[in-house]
Amino acid sequence: MAAAKLTATAIQCRLGTQLALNDISFTAEPGQLTGIIGTNGAGKSTLLSILAGVQNNFRGSVSIGSKQLEQMTPHERARHIAYLPQNPQVHWNLSAQQVTELGRVPYRRQFNWLSPATAADQQAVTAAMAATQCEELARRPIQSLSNGERMRVHLARVLAVKAPIILVDEPTTGLDPYQQIHCLEVLRDEARQGGTVVMVLHDLDLAARFCDQLLLLHDNKVLSHGSPAEVLTPDNLLTAYRIKPPAEQAINSLNLANWQRQNDGTDDF
Numbered sequence: 001m002a003a004a005k006l007t008a009t010a011i012q013c014r015l016g017t018q019l020a021l022n023d024i025s026f027t028a029e030p031g032q033l034t035g036i037i038g039t040n041g042a043g044k045s046t047l048l049s050i051l052a053g054v055q056n057n058f059r060g061s062v063s064i065g066s067k068q069l070e071q072m073t074p075h076e077r078a079r080h081i082a083y084l085p086q087n088p089q090v091h092w093n094l095s096a097q098q099v100t101e102l103g104r105v106p107y108r109r110q111f112n113w114l115s116p117a118t119a120a121d122q123q124a125v126t127a128a129m130a131a132t133q134c135e136e137l138a139r140r141p142i143q144s145l146s147n148g149e150r151m152r153v154h155l156a157r158v159l160a161v162k163a164p165i166i167l168v169d170e171p172t173t174g175l176d177p178y179q180q181i182h183c184l185e186v187l188r189d190e191a192r193q194g195g196t197v198v199m200v201l202h203d204l205d206l207a208a209r210f211c212d213q214l215l216l217l218h219d220n221k222v223l224s225h226g227s228p229a230e231v232l233t234p235d236n237l238l239t240a241y242r243i244k245p246p247a248e249q250a251i252n253s254l255n256l257a258n259w260q261r262q263n264d265g266t267d268d269f
Contacts, residue, residue: 003030003194004065004080004164006051011060013046020046021058022220028213030164033191034198035207037231038217039241044200045086045169047217051198052083052167064165078106082161084168086200088154090142096153097138100125103160128159131186133179147174155183159190166190168199172206184210208232216240 011024021043028034036044049055051062053069062069064080072080082103090099104121117125129135132152142150151174158166168187172180180203188210191197201207207214207228214231216224218240224231238244 002164004196005029006165006196006198007063008047008051009061009063011047011050011058011062013043013050013055013058015046015057019220021050021217024060024217024222026215026222026225028165028196028198030194030196031191032196032212033188033210034196034213034215035211036198036200036215036217037202037204037207038223042217042240043220044217048083048167048169048198048200049085052081052085053077054083054085075106079161080163081165081167082158082163084154084158084166084171086169086173088150094142095139096134096142096145096149096156097125097129099142099153100129100134100156100160103128103157106161124160124162125156128156131159131189132156133182148176148179151175152179152183155186159186164195166195166197168197170200170202172201172203180206204232 006028008027009025011021012019013021024043024047036047038044046055050058053062053072064072069077101117101121104117104124107118107121129138132155134149134152134156137145137149137153142153145153151171155168155171158168166187171183171187175183184206187197187199191212199211201211211228213226214224214228215222216231216236223240224233224236234245
């Protein structure tokens with residue numbers, strides 16, 4: 001599917017009486033991995049759900065290319081955006097492969113999961129499970145898996161959609177260090193292949209290492225938006241996180257993004 005940029009314009013959202021987001025505007029470009037960071041309660045997950053079309057209680061607009069999200073049918077939206085929320089749940093007795101196959105529902109007739117799978121469906125599912133190292137889990141019930149294994153399966157489901165836009169909320173939750181690195185390598189590869197990838201992430205070291213752009217939320221607004229080196233400054237860290245890194249550590253944080261560019265594709269763990 002053709003590459004597409006994702007644009008949020010003047011997003012404002014209230015959850016009850018609380019202002020969760022105020023005047024949020026940014027663009028996520030194809031070929032880039034964009035990270036949304038900020039403290040607990042900064043509005044990261046709310047923003048991602050708005051971008052995915054799940055949260056409708058907001059002002060402003062979200063566009064894919066030149067078309068506003070609200071103008072798209074649910075079928076169009078499901079083919080253009082693959083969304084992994086926080087703590088995804090499966091309430092049916094499905095195997096890991098069946099969960100991954102749910103990613104192909106947008107391509108089935110009338111969203112009917114029971115309609116026959118095509119060769120393209122089978123190829124997408126196989127490739128997604130291989131990318132997330134889930135092949136050995138294929139026949140196991142999803143409820144029997146550890147939290148980290150389930151997260152890998154849900155990421156496989158997202159990849160199986162083959163959507164031009166991928167939105168993931170804390171995709172490294174429950175993963176061991178090796179799988180955290182592998183997960184982010186997979187998402188970075190999706191971006192390098194022309195996808196528009198946006199993820200919520202708490203780990204600032206991983207954000208600096210893998211993201212091309214960062215959006216730092218604070219007090220319901222955008223505090224900073226740019227490269228990791230531009231966003232993860234001592235002043236921004238102090239304002240948003242109330243932490244003051246030692247001078248040497250701050251310098252290392254600023255140089256980490258450049259280090260990653262120089263060593264792209266050579267991650268070892």
